[in-house]
Amino acid sequence: MRNSEQQSADASFESTLSSELGQLLAGYNGRDVELVRERLEDVKRALEGALEGTLDQVFGGSVAKHTYVDGLSDVDTLLILNDASLADGGPRKALERMEKVLRERLAGRAVITHGQMAVTVEYNDGMMIQLLPAVREGDGRLRVPSSRQPHAWSAIDPKAFQEVLTRRNSECGGKLVPVIKLAKAINGTLPEAQRLSGYHVESLAIAAFRGYNGPKTTAAMLPSFFEKARDLVRSPIRDSTGQSVHVDGYLGDAESPQRIAAGHVLGAIAKRMRNANAAGSLARWRGLFGLDE
Numbered sequence: 001m002r003n004s005e006q007q008s009a010d011a012s013f014e015s016t017l018s019s020e021l022g023q024l025l026a027g028y029n030g031r032d033v034e035l036v037r038e039r040l041e042d043v044k045r046a047l048e049g050a051l052e053g054t055l056d057q058v059f060g061g062s063v064a065k066h067t068y069v070d071g072l073s074d075v076d077t078l079l080i081l082n083d084a085s086l087a088d089g090g091p092r093k094a095l096e097r098m099e100k101v102l103r104e105r106l107a108g109r110a111v112i113t114h115g116q117m118a119v120t121v122e123y124n125d126g127m128m129i130q131l132l133p134a135v136r137e138g139d140g141r142l143r144v145p146s147s148r149q150p151h152a153w154s155a156i157d158p159k160a161f162q163e164v165l166t167r168r169n170s171e172c173g174g175k176l177v178p179v180i181k182l183a184k185a186i187n188g189t190l191p192e193a194q195r196l197s198g199y200h201v202e203s204l205a206i207a208a209f210r211g212y213n214g215p216k217t218t219a220a221m222l223p224s225f226f227e228k229a230r231d232l233v234r235s236p237i238r239d240s241t242g243q244s245v246h247v248d249g250y251l252g253d254a255e256s257p258q259r260i261a262a263g264h265v266l267g268a269i270a271k272r273m274r275n276a277n278a279a280g281s282l283a284r285w286r287g288l289f290g291l292d293e
Contacts, residue, residue: 013280017219020282021182024289025218028181039129040077043121046105047079047098078134078144086133091145091153094133095119117145161202168206173216180205182222182289186269189290194265196233200248203237204229223277226270233262 079098086094095114102112102121111122118130134144135153146154169176180202187195196204208228214220235254251258269288276284286292 013277014217014219016282017277017285018217020285021178021218021222024185025178025181028185036127036129039121039123039127043102043106043129043131044079047101077129078132078142080134080136080142082136086135090151091117091133092151094135095145098131098133164206165202168209172209172212172221175216175218175221176205176209178218179221179225182218183225186288189288190265194262196262197248197250200237203248204232207232207237223270223273226266226273230263230267230270233266234259 081094086097095118098119099112099114102110102119106112106121109124113120113122118132121129121131123129132144134142134156136142137153141155143153144156146152165176172179183201183205184198187201205225208225209221212221212224214224233248233251236251237248251262253259272284272288276282276288283292
């Protein structure tokens with residue numbers, strides 16, 4: 001009898017939790033994705049008026065994969081430069097030219113900077129957009145600034161990762177993308193030094209749910225993600241886009257101190273989820289998202 005009562009209570013709480021997570025997702029989904037698209041179009045128009053040739057835009061990152069969480073994800077897009085002089089001059093020339101143009105055209109509206117791979121546009125409201133210049137060379141392949149060799153172009157296949165994510169999401173009954181959004185939201189509450197990159201979270205999720213046969217609900221899959229990610233993060237994950245050897249090179253080699261520390265953080269989150277479920281506490285779950293318990 002006690003077992004039956006407990007199972008009934010667990011089922012009831014899971015239903016309540018699913019509803020709560022659904023409300024959180026609705027909030028994340030409703031945040032300024034259209035504004036992101038408007039700003040990307042604005043950036044494209046600003047650059048097209050100042051660069052030779054034409055400019056093609058390919059949405060990348062979390063906007064294209066529908067895993068964008070406002071305030072927690074940087075937005076990135078590939079800008080294909082059909083300007084031979086910029087392509088031949090190398091990534092540094094392209095980045096410097098893009099930065100100069102955008103500083104002039106977006107003055108007072110955003111702060112423009114560039115690094116080794118991308119130009120970052122940080123708007124006054126805190127939204128950040130990263131622009132990766134890309135060129136299409138003789139073999140037809142796209143190339144972006146290399147993450148490993150300064151001043152060199154590196155081949156990339158931006159559709160490969162998106163296709164893998166789409167397939168895994170379908171295998172999980174369309175629940176993988178919502179789980180990724182919720183995981184990113186929790187990741188965003190961590191101190192900056194402990195946060196994983198958005199791309200890394202997505203890659204861990206693809207690996208964590210390979211062959212998954214558990215309940216296809218966000219309430220069941222979110223704790224499963226953190227439990228599996230706790231172990232997966234201890235080893236490097238190959239980058240399916242071809243841009244770099246690993247998506248998580250910033251954590252070092254397998255079993256590095258950084259990876260072990262990341263595993264402890266992910267494991268602690270999984271434990272908090274288990275404890276919240278055992279206590280039947282929505283307040284503890286809300287605390288995971290940085291909300292009042």
